[in-house]
Amino acid sequence: MFPQRRMRRFRRTETLRRMVAETSLDVDDLIAPLFVNEILSEPLPIPSLPGVVQHSQDSLRAEVERLARLGVPAVVLFGVPARKDDTGSEASNPEGVIQLALGNLRDDVGDDVVLIADLCVDEYTDHGHCGVLGPSGGVDNDATLGLYADIAVAQADAGADLCAPSGMMDGQVIAIRDALDEAGHTDVAIMAYAAKYASSFYGPFRDAVDVTIAGGGDRKGYQQDYRNGREAIDEIALDLSEGADIVMVKPALAYLDVVAAARAITNVPIAAYHVSGEYAMIRAAAANGWIDGDAAMFEVITSIKRAGADLILTYFASEIAEALAR
Ligand code: PBG
Numbered sequence: 001m002f003p004q005r006r007m008r009r010f011r012r013t014e015t016l017r018r019m020v021a022e023t024s025l026d027v028d029d030l031i032a033p034l035f036v037n038e039i040l041s042e043p044l045p046i047p048s049l050p051g052v053v054q055h056s057q058d059s060l061r062a063e064v065e066r067l068a069r070l071g072v073p074a075v076v077l078f079g080v081p082a083r084k085d086d087t088g089s090e091a092s093n094p095e096g097v098i099q100l101a102l103g104n105l106r107d108d109v110g111d112d113v114v115l116i117a118d119l120c121v122d123e124y125t126d127h128g129h130c131g132v133l134g135p136s137g138g139v140d141n142d143a144t145l146g147l148y149a150d151i152a153v154a155q156a157d158a159g160a161d162l163c164a165p166s167g168m169m170d171g172q173v174i175a176i177r178d179a180l181d182e183a184g185h186t187d188v189a190i191m192a193y194a195a196k197y198a199s200s201f202y203g204p205f206r207d208a209v210d211v212t213i214a215g216g217g218d219r220k221g222y223q224q225d226y227r228n229g230r231e232a233i234d235e236i237a238l239d240l241s242e243g244a245d246i247v248m249v250k251p252a253l254a255y256l257d258v259v260a261a262a263r264a265i266t267n268v269p270i271a272a273y274h275v276s277g278e279y280a281m282i283r284a285a286a287a288n289g290w291i292d293g294d295a296a297m298f299e300v301i302t303s304i305k306r307a308g309a310d311l312i313l314t315y316f317a318s319e320i321a322e323a324l325a326r
Helices: 007-011 014-020 055-071 099-107 139-159 173-181 201-206 230-242 255-266 276-288 293-307 317-325
Strands: 032-037 054-055 074-080 114-119 163-164 187-198 246-252 270-274 311-314
Touching: 007 014, 007 255, 007 276, 014 311, 032 054, 032 055, 032 099, 032 173, 032 317, 055 099, 055 317, 074 099, 074 311, 099 114, 099 139, 114 139, 114 311, 139 163, 139 173, 163 276, 173 230, 187 255, 230 246, 246 255, 255 293, 255 311, 270 293, 293 311, 293 317, 311 317
Parallel strands: 032 074, 032 311, 074 114, 114 163, 163 187, 187 246, 246 270, 270 311
Antiparallel strands: none
């Protein structure tokens, strides 16, 4: 039997397709990740992330002003310090690279761009882990929470609108919430990297922040196992109970089932991080002429929205904003 409904009617013209489109990507959905390196006076390209640079303080300011003009509502900042140590102490230094950046950007753009500070120590520790090491050599969860609390207060003092803890320590959200509240920063929100997987797609990011995990190690002791989907729901529920204002799923593309499941259990904004390796794959294939890079960019980023994300952290933010403005 021929089906009663002809599905192709709405596919005939671009305007018909646009009229019935269920999902549309908007500049307001985008958060641009940006890197700032304390020792640079000129921006430095990151070879494994074509089109992305480590910024100097000055080039960061120019880039955020440009993003503001394009209407991108938010940036998330990652710092590369001049000095690393075993506790990542530069992360909470009031004069540290991110705190200086937050102060500058607040002066430049006021409230026109939401300033989000990634909150972790891996860029700041000499061993490259997201926390302090315990006697057994593993990351000591509870000893790390105090560091995160101090970093949150330093970031909020410097002008962050949101802190985004990415270290996957148990109890990190409540530790940060308590510290922020105690310091009078009740208005500073928390975007929790809630379901963050130990992923091979973070490779280029580690080049971007000059991180090598000591001894060829990995983060499987604290980040999630990619075989687990239901566990992500527990991670998200815990972060919500601890006071997370936004919950994030990371990476995005291999975890769209998790994004959709998260959407089904909560009404808080859901963020998804289209990570460095996901970006680099599209760039590499496009550079080889194997795929149409622009088309792939729109397809992938729109699919993340379709799966249920309200906010998408992506290295394509500026390109998408430019394309949408045309
Ligand atoms: C940890 C952190 C990582 C990323 C964001 N925050 C790396 C990691 O967990 O190893 C990865 C982002 C990306 O790959 O784009 N501070």
